[in-house]
Amino acid sequence: MKEDSSERYKNQSAKVPQQSLGRRSFVKSIAALGAGLAASPLLSETAQAPVQTVPATPPRTRAARSSGMYLTSEETKALNGEYGPLQEWAMKFLTKWGNAFDAERFIEIEGAFGGGPTSELETLNPAAYEEITRDGYKFPIPISTHYPFFGDRQFPLETGCKPVSPEQLKRDARMGIFCTGTCAPYLAGWNPPFGSHVVSLESSCIAYLNSVLGVRTHRETFPSALASCVMGKTPYFGFHTDEGRKGKLLVKVETKLRNSSDYSALGWFVGSRAGIDVPVITGLPGGEISQYEYMSLGAGMSSTGGVGMYLVVGGTPEAATIEEAFGNNKPEETFTFGPDELKKTYEDIMVPGSKEVDCVVLGCPHLGITEMMKVAELVEGKKVKEGVRFWLFAPPGIISQAETMGTADIIRTAGARIVVACFFQISHPVPKVFAVNSGKACFYLRGSFPDAAVWLGNTQKCVEAALTGEWRTV
């Protein structure tokens, strides 16, 4: 299906429908969906560069007033505004951004996760915004979106998250946008192949794609993701290159990690030391690490640090050996993560306070089906303590699956809620004491709920807190 759709998009003709002005509702929901929008002319490019080499022969010219990037003639036309204000805006931004990183050229991308809310584009470049919100636009690549998720139909007020209408989703689909409604789209139908080049938002997703799936993406934001989606290309630097994916520092794990919250603690530790470099981790049991443990590890690193990729020797696909992980690099620094560091990191992460838990949150990043099943097993036949909110956050597709399997019913019968949203959108009423199983959640809870206590523990401990209303210290 992926090939089908990407072929279809690539074969779009250079015609851009010009009819009809932006529709308000349409525009608004697009802004809400957080996806970049359509416009595709450039795709019928004649001289497509091979992925790894710059052809010796033109058609490439230096970008106007740029010091570096080589552009094809089509790219130059887009930059000069010949394909309208949207592509002009996108190319101006991307060449500036690419030049900052000494990118030599653009590389085609095969898909995207998120594209940047266009509500920002409205003020940044009204002409480009007008173009992107016209009827009939379609992105040159398929785009999955996450934010602000579908919105929860059951608890819109408590999550502060209004559902997107089915009509809107249909309109978006015609533009090449499909809503996975999650920060973890790889759990919900977006799985680009190993080695492919994509554009992705969401720090934990980026770390997962680069590290675990071997899919190549920058750490994108607004407007880089939107501009790249508009062009179907992104400047070729950093994680898109082979050398940008090699390790810079070494982390030796010398303690046993028992569960995903331990992995998130390791992530917290590594992120605050690795900064924006690629850490290489040894001492982990490669093939035994679960998907959610990888997710938690990367999410921790990309919260305390700006880590967009990590390598687990014997685990992640580009690190069969430590030699492969480092390539031509030598480790610039070495850190050890032993039992003391694990304990200390938990202390750093948690915000101490009352142990009378009133909100238990699982699902940052979103839970997969196996995590949901684990929770169901733990709560079956039991009841969440009165006054405690026990919320599970998961992708809509996973929730449907859990409903079909009866898993969701067990969880709901116990008094827990399964919510489509992001945990920090919880707003009514403001929780005072959180229990979570994710270092990433702890990091962002501090900012969103500055007065709350936050406890970190494994899923079982969090479930116990939900059932008893108490956080056990031992």
Add this chain to the structure above:
Amino acid sequence: MEDSMTTPQGKKIVLHGRGIVGGKGEGRAIVLKHGLALCGIDGVVAKFGVKGEFQKGFVPPELVGVSVKGKILVFAYGTGSTSAGNCFYRTYRAGYAPAGIINKRLEAITTSGAIVANVPLVVGLDQDPCDLIETGDYVSVDGDKGIVEITKAS
């Protein structure tokens, strides 16, 4: 070099680096020794309004509530949530953008944010800005030439 590092109050120190986003800006410095997520200004969902102020959890406690408006932000590199570009643009639109950014290392998201908010950005200076510059120093940033001038507060 040694002289410039032990400069008395009022004397200018000039550093050279690479201008990433053009333009000029000057103001008092706010220095973070490590990384900063730009969404730490006003927070990811701006729960407490858009005021251009650092939020708890993203910066050391003494900087919580401090306004970045008109300041020169000095930090090692960008970290954290990819919402930083949107958040920084939001802060800029509300009129609370800093006057300039100095980073030790170039990072994709901070660069993206600085480009859309037109905030001069200089990286790769010949001395470590996070060590040399202290919060309160008066700093000017020339993003076209990649030059940073520091007047020590003390």
